[in-house]
Amino acid sequence: xxxxxxxxxIAIALADEMRKDPSVMVFGEDVAQAEGxxxxxxxxxAEFGPLRVRDTPISEMAFTGAGVGAATAxxxxxxxxxxxxxxxxxxxxxxxxxxxxxxxxxxxxxxPMVIRASVGAGGGFGLQHSQTLENWLVxxxxxxxxxPSDIQSAYELTRAAIRDxxxxxxxxxxxxxxxxxxxxxxEEGLLEIGKARIMREGAALTVVSMGQLVGKSxxxxxxxxxxxxxxxxxxxxxxxxxxxxxxxxGKLVIVQEAPISGGWGHEILSLMxxxxxxDLKAPPFIISPPNAPVPYGKELEELYIPQPSYIKEQIAHxxxxxxxxxxxxxxxxxx
Amino acid sequence: MTKQSEVQSKRRxxxxxxxxxxxxxFEIRYFEEEIVGLFSxxxxxxxxxxxxxxxxxxxxLAATLNPDDFVACTYRSHGFALALGLTPEAALGEIMGRxxxxxxxxxxxxxxxxxxxxxxxxxxxxxxGLPIAAGAALAFQTRGEKRVAVAVFGDxxxxxxxFHEALNLASVWKLPVIFICDNNLYxxxxxxxxxxxxxxxxxxxxxxxxxxxxxxxxxxxxxIASLNRAIDRARSGGGPTLIEAKTYRYxxxxxxxxxxxxxEGELEAWLPRDPILVRQxxxxxxxxxxxxxxxxxxxxxxxxxxKVIEFTRSAPFPQPDAIFKNIWTS
Numbered sequence: 001x002x003x004x005x006x007x008x009x010i011a012i013a014l015a016d017e018m019r020k021d022p023s024v025m026v027f028g029e030d031v032a033q034a035e036g037x038x039x040x041x042x043x044x045x046a047e048f049g050p051l052r053v054r055d056t057p058i059s060e061m062a063f064t065g066a067g068v069g070a071a072t073a074x075x076x077x078x079x080x081x082x083x084x085x086x087x088x089x090x091x092x093x094x095x096x097x098x099x100x101x102x103x104x105x106x107x108x109x110x111x112p113m114v115i116r117a118s119v120g121a122g123g124g125f126g127l128q129h130s131q132t133l134e135n136w137l138v139x140x141x142x143x144x145x146x147x148p149s150d151i152q153s154a155y156e157l158t159r160a161a162i163r164d165x166x167x168x169x170x171x172x173x174x175x176x177x178x179x180x181x182x183x184x185x186x187e188e189g190l191l192e193i194g195k196a197r198i199m200r201e202g203a204a205l206t207v208v209s210m211g212q213l214v215g216k217s218x219x220x221x222x223x224x225x226x227x228x229x230x231x232x233x234x235x236x237x238x239x240x241x242x243x244x245x246x247x248x249x250g251k252l253v254i255v256q257e258a259p260i261s262g263g264w265g266h267e268i269l270s271l272m273x274x275x276x277x278x279d280l281k282a283p284p285f286i287i288s289p290p291n292a293p294v295p296y297g298k299e300l301e302e303l304y305i306p307q308p309s310y311i312k313e314q315i316a317h318x319x320x321x322x323x324x325x326x327x328x329x330x331x332x333x334x335x
Numbered sequence: 336m337t338k339q340s341e342v343q344s345k346r347r348x349x350x351x352x353x354x355x356x357x358x359x360x361f362e363i364r365y366f367e368e369e370i371v372g373l374f375s376x377x378x379x380x381x382x383x384x385x386x387x388x389x390x391x392x393x394x395x396l397a398a399t400l401n402p403d404d405f406v407a408c409t410y411r412s413h414g415f416a417l418a419l420g421l422t423p424e425a426a427l428g429e430i431m432g433r434x435x436x437x438x439x440x441x442x443x444x445x446x447x448x449x450x451x452x453x454x455x456x457x458x459x460x461x462x463x464g465l466p467i468a469a470g471a472a473l474a475f476q477t478r479g480e481k482r483v484a485v486a487v488f489g490d491x492x493x494x495x496x497x498f499h500e501a502l503n504l505a506s507v508w509k510l511p512v513i514f515i516c517d518n519n520l521y522x523x524x525x526x527x528x529x530x531x532x533x534x535x536x537x538x539x540x541x542x543x544x545x546x547x548x549x550x551x552x553x554x555x556x557x558x559i560a561s562l563n564r565a566i567d568r569a570r571s572g573g574g575p576t577l578i579e580a581k582t583y584r585y586x587x588x589x590x591x592x593x594x595x596x597x598x599e600g601e602l603e604a605w606l607p608r609d610p611i612l613v614r615q616x617x618x619x620x621x622x623x624x625x626x627x628x629x630x631x632x633x634x635x636x637x638x639x640x641x642k643v644i645e646f647t648r649s650a651p652f653p654q655p656d657a658i659f660k661n662i663w664t665s
Contacts, residue, residue, distance in 0.1 A: 025477060051476075051477050052477065054508070056504065057500070057503055057504060057507060059500040059503065059504060061466060061496055061497050061500050062466045062469065062497070062500030062501050062503065062504040063466075063504065064466070065463065065465070065466020065467045065469070065470055065497065065500075065501065066466055066467070066469050066470035066473050066504060067470060068466075068467050068470055069405075069407075069466065069467035069468060069469060069470020069471040069472070069473065069474070069484065070470040070471065070473045070474040070477070071470075071474075072405075072455065072467070072470070072471060072474075073405060073470070073471040073473075073474035073475065073484075074474055074478075075473075075474040075477060075478075077470075089496070092460055092463055092497075093463070093466065093467075096460055096463070097458075097460075097463055097467060100456070101455075101456055102661050102662070102663075102664045103438075103441070103660075103661045103662055104438060104442055104446050104448055104456035105438065105448040105450055105455075105456050105661075106437065106438035106439055106448065106661060107660065107661035108448070108450040108451075109448075109450055109455070109456070110664050111664070112664070141662045141663075142662050142663065142664075164664075165664040165665060166663060166664030167664075
């Protein structure tokens with residue numbers, strides 16, 4: 001089995017789809033000559049040439065909009081937003097144009113476009129290059145949002161997103177780009193958009209996580225009787241999978257990278273509490289960073305992101321007391 | 336081909352004929368005048384933006400493009416949609432929120448769409464159409480097709496980032512796209528010199544190494560000639576063009592705007608340049624039509640619009656299931 005890095009799995013997925021479908025093209029800042037600022041388009045320019053693999057100006061509104069136009073005119077563009085924050089200057093094109101064209105054309109135009117963006121903390125990039133910001137996108141009917149959590153899901157979700165007939169945002173945890181592991185390349189049987197993945201079965205608790213915190217949750221909960229679900233698709237998220245798990249365990253904890261307020265965890269938590277109030281044996285809660293920007297220094301950044309030791313401590317307390325544990329910033333009297 | 340698309344396709348083909356051009360300018364003018372009345376009656380709700388006075392640009396654009404070229408227009412696009420071939424029934428149905436509308440009444444006045452005529456869903460976000468038209472042109476270029484894309488926008492859009500980013504991208508990639516600035520002197524309620532650093536928007540093309548033209552947007556022949564030059568350049572790989580059409584918006588920005596900010600006499604000074612008046616005078620002077628024939632065309636169009644209104648008044652409103660259609664692509 002091939003050993004690759006997470007970032008290479010994305011480049012391989014792009015190449016596999018480009019070989020299969022001549023309408024797939026890739027553009028973004030430094031994705032062609034430089035093969036991507038994070039090397040996620042390695043080899044693409046050499047193989048597919050400058051018409052289908054293009055460097056753009058630093059001009060997110062223009063090239064995201066160009067993606068919408070090209071998709072509407074029959075291409076399958078994959079555009080790269082280097083850091084999720086940069087989508088802020090192109091958000092109109094994503095939520096108000098790409099996600100609305102199908103509806104606004106009475107179902108005639110399709111926008112089979114993929115918007116890739118690197119997200120999250122852990123690299124010391126500072127607070128304007130370290131947010132996940134998926135909540136910018138989740139209230140947009142018409143736009144799917146997927147978040148890979150490991151090498152295999154990065155490969156499969158990228159291919160599935162390109163094949164999807166509508167716009168899909170793929171939010172790639174930047175901290176995982178360097179991870180190395182096995183990759184199985186496949187044409188069929190890809191992860192389905194809209195399906196969660198049960199990463200580990202368990203009976204005492206359901207943990208729902210996403211992105212780089214899936215791996216941290218798995219490491220934290222090693223040896224415990226906890227079911228760990230990688231949500232994988234945030235829009236539309238797999239209610240059935242989470243529901244079934246809660247029916248079995250009676251307990252729910254969300255582990256997220258976004259700051260707690262307004263984060264995606266509340267969506268899962270509120271819907272599941274409404275639906276499973278009678279099934280729940282303890283109040284569900286969210287493990288997350290505090291409502292604060294991502295700090296720069298290595299130690300503070302590590303403290304900010306829920307680490308396996310912290311996740312383990314919070315969940316052990318919860319399982320032994322059935323009480324919601326206090327987050328570290330309250331424990332330490334910081335706010 | 337459905338009956339509707341046959342009618343639309345014929346409407347588009349006929350536009351090479353100057354008499355037909357005149358007839359269709361009357362159609363747009365009367366359509367827009369009636370919209371104002373229907374709004375007062377409460378039959379058009381929300382907002383609406385009419386284009387009386389700017390019909391030459393509507394017709395000139397539709398007369399020069401092929402149906403498989405793409406057009407991105409703004410919320411002031413009833414005239415462009417009608418010119419491109421959308422039937423008045425489908426346009427008015429949409430504006431009045433009925434199932435007979437081009438997207439079944441869920442879009443409204445600012446959101447007309449006609450994919451088979453190349454009309455992208457019209458944009459209610461200022462400037463949004465420019466990068467998207469560039470993207471359609473990118474698709475045509477990448478596949479080696481001879482198609483072009485056009486973005487029409489107002490002078491107000493020349494101050495938003497999307498304009499500058501799209502012009503730069505189109506120039507760098509030599510995309511087959513034509514940017515048409517419909518400079519009607521007002522960005523919403525504000526006169527151009529209070530918001531814009533240049534008198535002529537076309538001047539900005541030089542920053543992007545792009546050819547540009549300034550034309551009298553009230554003259555349909557001038558619009559057609561200019562567009563043909565730009566389209567030829569785009570189809571032959573010569574890249575984008577910025578055309579600035581000097582026009583005048585007879586009405587306010589939207590239905591709620593009575594345009595009291597306009598200097599006294601400004602509208603009156605523009606009226607002798609009215610595109611319909613200019614075209615009909617030309618046709619009468621050259622002996623193609625008599626005054627009586629012009630009058631007949633005008634009356635016929637007024638009557639035809641009255642019929643469309645009659646039809647649409649009794650057209651059904653969409654049912655709740657329309658809310659859920661076409662959100663997700665399958």
